Structures are given as C-alpha cells and as structure tokens.
Amino acid sequence: MYDLLKGLRVVEGSAFVAGPTCGLYLAQLGAEVIRFDNIGGGPDFRRWPLTPGGDSLYWEGLNKAKKSIAIDLGRPEGRELAQRLAAAPGEQGGVFVTNFPVEGFLSYEKLSALRPDLICARVMGWADGRPAVDYTVNSAVGVPLMNGHPDDPRPVNNVLPAWDLLTGAYAAFALVAAISARQRDGQGREIRIPLSDVAASTMANLGYLAESLGGQDRPRIGNDLFGAFGRDFVLKGGRRIMLVAITARQWRTLLQVLEIEAEVGAVEAELGVDFAGHEGLRFDHRARLLPLFETAFAAKTLEDLLPSFEREGVCWGPYQHMSAAAEDPRLVKGNPMFSDILHPSGATYPAPGFAGTIPQQARGPARPAARLGQHTDEVLSEVLGLSSGEIAQLHDKGVVAGPGGR
Amino acid sequence: MYDLLKGLRVVEGSAFVAGPTCGLYLAQLGAEVIRFDNIGGGPDFRRWPLTPGGDSLYWEGLNKAKKSIAIDLGRPEGRELAQRLAAAPGEQGGVFVTNFPVEGFLSYEKLSALRPDLICARVMGWADGRPAVDYTVNSAVGVPLMNGHPDDPRPVNNVLPAWDLLTGAYAAFALVAAISARQRDGQGREIRIPLSDVAASTMANLGYLAESLGGQDRPRIGNDLFGAFGRDFVLKGGRRIMLVAITARQWRTLLQVLEIEAEVGAVEAELGVDFAGHEGLRFDHRARLLPLFETAFAAKTLEDLLPSFEREGVCWGPYQHMSAAAEDPRLVKGNPMFSDILHPSGATYPAPGFAGTIPQQARGPARPAARLGQHTDEVLSEVLGLSSGEIAQLHDKGVVAGPGGR
Numbered sequence: 001m002y003d004l005l006k007g008l009r010v011v012e013g014s015a016f017v018a019g020p021t022c023g024l025y026l027a028q029l030g031a032e033v034i035r036f037d038n039i040g041g042g043p044d045f046r047r048w049p050l051t052p053g054g055d056s057l058y059w060e061g062l063n064k065a066k067k068s069i070a071i072d073l074g075r076p077e078g079r080e081l082a083q084r085l086a087a088a089p090g091e092q093g094g095v096f097v098t099n100f101p102v103e104g105f106l107s108y109e110k111l112s113a114l115r116p117d118l119i120c121a122r123v124m125g126w127a128d129g130r131p132a133v134d135y136t137v138n139s140a141v142g143v144p145l146m147n148g149h150p151d152d153p154r155p156v157n158n159v160l161p162a163w164d165l166l167t168g169a170y171a172a173f174a175l176v177a178a179i180s181a182r183q184r185d186g187q188g189r190e191i192r193i194p195l196s197d198v199a200a201s202t203m204a205n206l207g208y209l210a211e212s213l214g215g216q217d218r219p220r221i222g223n224d225l226f227g228a229f230g231r232d233f234v235l236k237g238g239r240r241i242m243l244v245a246i247t248a249r250q251w252r253t254l255l256q257v258l259e260i261e262a263e264v265g266a267v268e269a270e271l272g273v274d275f276a277g278h279e280g281l282r283f284d285h286r287a288r289l290l291p292l293f294e295t296a297f298a299a300k301t302l303e304d305l306l307p308s309f310e311r312e313g314v315c316w317g318p319y320q321h322m323s324a325a326a327e328d329p330r331l332v333k334g335n336p337m338f339s340d341i342l343h344p345s346g347a348t349y350p351a352p353g354f355a356g357t358i359p360q361q362a363r364g365p366a367r368p369a370a371r372l373g374q375h376t377d378e379v380l381s382e383v384l385g386l387s388s389g390e391i392a393q394l395h396d397k398g399v400v401a402g403p404g405g406r
Numbered sequence: 407m408y409d410l411l412k413g414l415r416v417v418e419g420s421a422f423v424a425g426p427t428c429g430l431y432l433a434q435l436g437a438e439v440i441r442f443d444n445i446g447g448g449p450d451f452r453r454w455p456l457t458p459g460g461d462s463l464y465w466e467g468l469n470k471a472k473k474s475i476a477i478d479l480g481r482p483e484g485r486e487l488a489q490r491l492a493a494a495p496g497e498q499g500g501v502f503v504t505n506f507p508v509e510g511f512l513s514y515e516k517l518s519a520l521r522p523d524l525i526c527a528r529v530m531g532w533a534d535g536r537p538a539v540d541y542t543v544n545s546a547v548g549v550p551l552m553n554g555h556p557d558d559p560r561p562v563n564n565v566l567p568a569w570d571l572l573t574g575a576y577a578a579f580a581l582v583a584a585i586s587a588r589q590r591d592g593q594g595r596e597i598r599i600p601l602s603d604v605a606a607s608t609m610a611n612l613g614y615l616a617e618s619l620g621g622q623d624r625p626r627i628g629n630d631l632f633g634a635f636g637r638d639f640v641l642k643g644g645r646r647i648m649l650v651a652i653t654a655r656q657w658r659t660l661l662q663v664l665e666i667e668a669e670v671g672a673v674e675a676e677l678g679v680d681f682a683g684h685e686g687l688r689f690d691h692r693a694r695l696l697p698l699f700e701t702a703f704a705a706k707t708l709e710d711l712l713p714s715f716e717r718e719g720v721c722w723g724p725y726q727h728m729s730a731a732a733e734d735p736r737l738v739k740g741n742p743m744f745s746d747i748l749h750p751s752g753a754t755y756p757a758p759g760f761a762g763t764i765p766q767q768a769r770g771p772a773r774p775a776a777r778l779g780q781h782t783d784e785v786l787s788e789v790l791g792l793s794s795g796e797i798a799q800l801h802d803k804g805v806v807a808g809p810g811g812r
Binding site: 137146180 | 617
C-alpha cells in the first residue's frame with residue numbers, strides 16, 4: 001500500500017473481476033474506495049473458491065482495502081442512494097467505477113445530471129452492450145485455438161482471466177488519466193471499456209491481427225516460445241523448468257552453462273546459420289536444437305544447474321503448484337509486498353498490497369476486505385451528509401443494511 | 407486516440423512487451439512518448455511475427471504513436487544522451503518508462519541526480535533483479551499446471567503473455583498516479599514493478615493463494631468454468647462455442663433457450679438441489695448436467711440459436727481464429743477503435759487506438775509506429791535544446807542516427 005492517490009474518493013458498483021480489480025488497484029495506491037452492493041451481496045458474493053464455512057476467498061481477495069455499504073438496489077430509494085454515491089460531492093469525489101449497463105439507473109446521463117463533471121469508468125462485455133465474459137471474448141479472438149499441444153486438436157481456454165485483469169488495470173489507468181484531465185479542463189467523462197475492445201486491440205498490438213491478415217493464423221506450438229528459443233524441459237530427477245533465451249547473450253550463456261556449445265556449433269555449421277544473431281532461426285530449427293537441450297537437461301538436476309543459472313543470469317522458472325509458490329521466497333513467503341492479515345472470512349493468510357516497490361516511500365501493510373455493509377452508516381454520514389435519524393430510518397425501511405445484514 | 411494526457415512528455419527506454427505496452431497506452435491517451443533505441447534497433451526490433459520483408463509486426467504494433475530516436479548506447483556520449491532524455495526538463499517532463507536494470511547507467515540514482523523529481527516506472531523480471539519473462543513467471547505461479555484437459559498431464563503455457571500485458575497496464579496506471587502525486591508534493595519516485603510481484607499478487611487477489619494454503623491446489627478442469635456453469639460445446643454443423651451462465655438469470659435463460667428446463671428440473675428433484683440459486687452446485691454436478699447440454703447443442707446450428715441468444719442476452723462467444731476475428735464486426739471490421747493506416751513496414755492494415763470509447767469526446771485515428779530514428783533530430787532539438795551544429799556532430803561521430811541508420 002502506498003499513498004500516491006491519497007485524498008481521492010472512488011465509488012465502485014461492480015462485480016466479478018474487471019471492475020473490482022480496478023477498484024482494488026486504486027485502493028492499493030491510497031484512494032478511498034467505497035463499494036456498494038445489494039443487501040446480502042452482489043452476484044459475485046459467493047463466487048468460488050470458498051472457505052469451508054462458505055465465504056468467498058475470491059470476493060475477499062478482490063475487495064481488499066475497500067469500504068462496503070449494502071443497499072437494496074431493487075427499490076427506488078436504494079437506487080437513488082446509489083446514484084448519489086456514484087456522483088458523490090467533493091473536489092476529489094465524483095469518480096465512479098462500474099460494470100452496470102450503459103442504460104439504466106446508473107447511466108452516465110442520469111449520474112451526470114447530479115454531477116456534470118462526473119468521471120465514470122464503465123467495464124463492459126461486448127462494445128454493443130451484449131453480455132460477454134473473459135472466456136467468451138477469449139475464444140472469439142482465437143487464443144484457445146493457439147493454446148495447447150499440437151498433437152491435440154481440442155481448444156484450451158486460459159484458466160487465468162487475463163482479459164478481465166487487463167481490463168481492470170486499463171480502467172484504473174484511464175480513470176486516473178481522466179481525473180488529471182478534469183483538473184485541467186473541468187470536464188466530466190464516461191470511459192467505456194469493453195472486454196472485447198481490450199482483447200481485439202491487444203491481439204493487434206502484439207502483431208496477431210496483422211499476421212492473420214497475411215493469410216497465416218498462428219498454429220498451435222505447445223509450450224515452445226514463438227519466434228525465439230524457449231520451452232519446458234524435464235531435468236534429471238523429474239523437475240520441470242521453463243527456459244527462455246531471446247537475446248544473444250541469453251543464448252550464449254545457456255549453451256555455455258549446458259556445455260553444448262560444440263554440438264550446437266556443429267548444427268550451425270551444417271545449416272550455415274548463426275543462432276546467436278538470429279533468434280528466429282532458433283525457432284525455425286528447433287527440431288534440430290531441442291533434442292540437444294533435452295539430453296543435456298536430462299543429465300542434470302536443478303541443484304546441479306542452480307549455481308551456474310544464478311551466476312550467469314539464465315532466464316528460467318520452475319513449474320510448480322500455487323502451494324509451492326506460496327513457500328517460494330521470491331514470490332510470497334518473505335516478500336515484503338505481502339502481510340499476514342485477518343480476513344472477513346475469519347481466516348488469517350498473506351495478502352498483497354501494491355504490486356511493486358517505491359524505494360523512496362514507506363510501504364504500508366495490506367488491508368483486508370470489509371464485511372458486507374461494514375461501512376454503511378459511516379458512508380451515508382460522511383459522503384452523503386445524512387443525519388443519524390435519516391440513517392436509522394433507512395435501516396428501518398430495509399433500504400440499507402449494516403454488517404449483520406440489517 | 408484521445409487527449410486525456412495531452413501535454414505529458416514520456417521517454418521510454420525499453421523492449422519486448424511490458425515496458426512498450428506501458429508507453430503505448432500513454433501515447434494512445436495523448437501523451438508524447440519518445441522511445442530511444444540502439445542504432446539498428448533494440449533486442450525486440452526483429453521479434454516475430456515478421457512481414458515477408460523481415461520487418462517486425464510485433465515491434466510496429468507495440469510502438470504505435472511513439473516518436474523514435476536512435477542512439478549508440480554502447481558509448482559514453484550515447485549513454486549520457488539517454489540519461490538526459492530520461493530526465494527531460496519541463497513541468498510535464500521527467501517521466502521515464504524502462505526495463506533497464508535497477509543498477510547501471512539508467513539507475514534512479516543517476517537519473518535523479520539530473521532531475522530530483524523524476525518519475526520512473528521500471529518493469530523488472532524477478533523483484534531481486536534476476537531475469538524473468540512472462541513464461542518463466544507463469545510457470546512459477548502454477549498456471550500451466552491448471553491449464554489444459556484433465557486427461558493430459560502435460561503443463562500448458564498461455565500463448566497470450568498475460569503477465570507482460572497486465573504489468574504494462576499496471577505500470578501506466580502507477581505512473582499516472584505518481585505524476586498526480588508529484589503535482590501535489592513535488593516528489594520524484596521510482597516505481598519498480600516486477601512481473602513476479604504482479605503475478606504473485608494477482609494469484610492472491612483471485613483467491614488461488616488462499617485456496618492452496620487450505621491444502622488444495624486447483625486441479626486441471628479443461629475448459630470448464632471453475633465454480634459455476636461454463637464450457638465449450640459443439641453445435642450441429644460442427645461450430646464450437648463457449649457458453650457461460652453465472653448469474654441466476656443467465657442460467658434460467660439458457661435452459662429456456664435450449665428447452666431443457668424439464669430435464670434439468672428432474673436432475674434438481676433427484677439431487678434435491680437448486681441450480682439457479684447456487685452456481686457452485688452447477689459445477690459440482692456438471693457430470694450430470696453437461697450431457698443434457700451437449701445433446702441440446704448437438705441438435706441446433708448456430709443459425710438456429712442466434713435469434714434467441716441475441717434476444718435473451720445469452721453469454722456466449724464463438725471459437726474462431728484471428729483471421730475470422732478480423733472479419734467480425736464486433737471485434738475488428740467496422741469497429742471505430744480501428745483505423746486503416748500505413749505502417750513503417752510499408753503495409754496498410756487496421757490498427758487500434760485507445761481500447762474504449764469516451765462518448766463526450768471525438769476519437770482521433772490510430773497513429774503508426776515511427777521508423778527507427780525518425781525523430782532523432784527533432785527530439786535532440788526540441789527536448790534537449792541542441793543546436794543543428796551539435797546534432798550534426800553527433801551524427802558524424804555515429805552517436806545518433808536518423809531513419810536511414812546514419
């Protein structure tokens with residue numbers, strides 16, 4: 001946690017991954033992020049994985065460091081409260097993150113009537129408003145037809161919801177940029193960010209679109225790195241590692257560490273090529289190269305290789321399950337990004353703050369998600385200026401609820 | 407292209423995906439982004455995919471809308487020029503994006519000596535400075551052991567470099583946040599963002615870490631959606647679609663469209679469960695449910711289903727290659743995010759701008775990447791204030807080069 005966005009007040013009305021990730025990133029840089037949800041929880045409140053007691057580890061992971069207010073969004077009074085929150089007053093307020101539909105009670109038109117300089121980042125599925133999620137967009141841009149091994153024609157979805165995550169970060173970026181523009185020109189803006197546009201633009205940015213227009217869809221190549229040298233290898237003792245050599249230096253170092261310079265040199269002489277100078281040739285001729293590496297790796301354990309890997313800066317990573325990653329000092333255990341904190345589920349486990357380090361500043365510990373409705377009264381009072389009598393009345397009428405669900 | 411960051415001047419000294427993506431996102435919101443490269447190109451200048459003429463579609467995709475200056479970074483005079491650019495003057499300058507090492511001639515210490523309020527976003531591999539790329543970090547957090555079909559034990563890497571992309575967007579977000587903080591407090595900051603921290607924090611945010619600490623690594627489940635209902639299905643005629651039903655409404659609509667309410671109701675009665683109210687139960691009992699869906703889908707073509715899919719808002723996506731996505735009006739063809747532009751390779755093809763829409767503002771067309779060194783003289787003159795005589799001397803000595811490589 002760092003305080004770069006200190007003073008900023010953001011209201012979030014969203015669910016699932018992209019919108020909540022946007023709010024999470026803002027909170028981890030010090031913004032006050034207030035998430036509103038339906039009483040009893042939004043559509044993501046019971047999303048798997050769950051604790052044995054049925055609390056969502058997913059929900060409490062994606063909503064860390066946010067405040068929570070619970071509102072009955074099915075009733076006109078509740079919807080009006082949500083609108084007033086989205087358009088919250090204050091020079092550093094009026095910033096709203098949502099995945100609610102373009103039309104409806106949280107439309108930009110309705111909200112900007114309350115606050116004309118409102119900034120709204122709206123995550124969408126398809127750009128035309130039709131529903132889409134990460135997995136349906138991913139299949140539409142061709143990724144599952146490229147994932148997987150060439151001997152198996154079945155498409156392979158990504159487990160990791162990459163488009164959701166990218167959209168969340170992109171929305172946070174666009175939102176902070178829009179705030180800086182508002183400081184300059186006083187203008188409100190709605191920024192609509194569809195998963196489908198994020199996916200289509202990314203495939204174009206990486207060259208996949210232009211490649212396909214040339215008549216060539218990328219074939220499935222298993223775990224090989226496209227256009228350079230990289231693949232998974234199994235070591236003596238059975239451990240599997242991912243190994244990458246893109247630059248000339250990485251390539252030369254790798255040959256030296258594996259002591260296969262002579263064998264590779266013989267292939268170069270035979271083919272009349274220079275692998276160090278042309279990473280693409282390593283890919284073209286991988287059928288000749290890979291067996292040399294497989295043999296070399298099969299003769300060494302990770303313990304044999306580690307000293308030279310570390311000394312020479314070989315680019316590699318282990319294949320390991322998340323439970324092993326949790327013990328890896330470079331990832332979780334001992335990583336100052338993580339703090340052991342008590343979560344609303346009642347479990348204590350490591351939680352990350354901002355995904356990086358600012359050496360010039362002190363890092364604050366990660367903060368847990370709120371219990372649903374934990375800040376209902378505080379938000380109504382501090383953000384909307386309601387009196388304790390007005391707040392009590394909203395509770396009595398069931399328009400809002402506190403952490404006990406009432 | 408939108409102008410939210412108009413006036414901001416960013417210098418980029420980076421290569422591959424994460425750093426260049428950060429610069430690209432800033433440029434697409436109107437910042438002036440100046441990328442410096444070695445004369446002849448950096449380590450990513452020939453990265454695949456290539457045009458038939460050998461130009462990199464990848465490079466020209468990731469460096470759109472940036473200016474280019476070519477400098478001999480192997481010589482002290484060249485390194486000094488790069489340092490002065492990174493620490494460029496001006497109230498909206500002094501913003502640097504890089505993946506150069508923490509130590510070395512582009513260290514924050516060296517650059518902040520030239521400009522104490524410098525903001526630097528530095529993308530790293532491992533947090534300790536050791537080399538890592540997307541694929542080696544991905545294997546280390548367990549994703550390839552979860553990707554793929556349960557009947558095949560081989561790990562499956564993601565083709566999509568999700569960690570690179572997320573890191574790029576996250577760096578752009580953090581950088582804009584640091585600029586807003588500098589406006590407030592005048593302080594410079596280095597923001598170090600390792601791929602490894604982005605990956606580890608994300609796995610924690612999504613609940614994978616907490617789940618594994620409970621003793622359970624996520625098993626491989628093929629193309630099933632974890633914890634709810636979703637999978638790929640083959641339709642009559644052979645087309646494959648991804649289908650997702652998470653909310654109760656999505657679930658009920660889907661049963662209705664497929665006319666399998668009675669069959670599913672019979673399973674519910676037999677098991678004593680309510681699938682609409684508990685998305686997790688749809689996952690638990692998918693072995694019972696999936697055959698009903700497979701049969702229903704095998705009896706209908708996409709043409710049969712489309713009218714009701716569209717009318718009822720079913721959440722689905724086709725499996726299609728990138729070449730088909732290029733023709734899909736919701737993705738590329740006709741999408742106003744794309745403009746047909748001439749690229750430095752000499753090819754004309756659609757290029758995306760900002761991945762979203764701001765209805766209150768006019769959208770500018772996408773802009774192509776520069777030719778390497780295209781803006782060398784302009785940048786030396788406008789940013790560093792060098793005279794034409796000084797610039798000519800740098801060319802003569804081979805310290806800088808223009809678009810012809812000299």
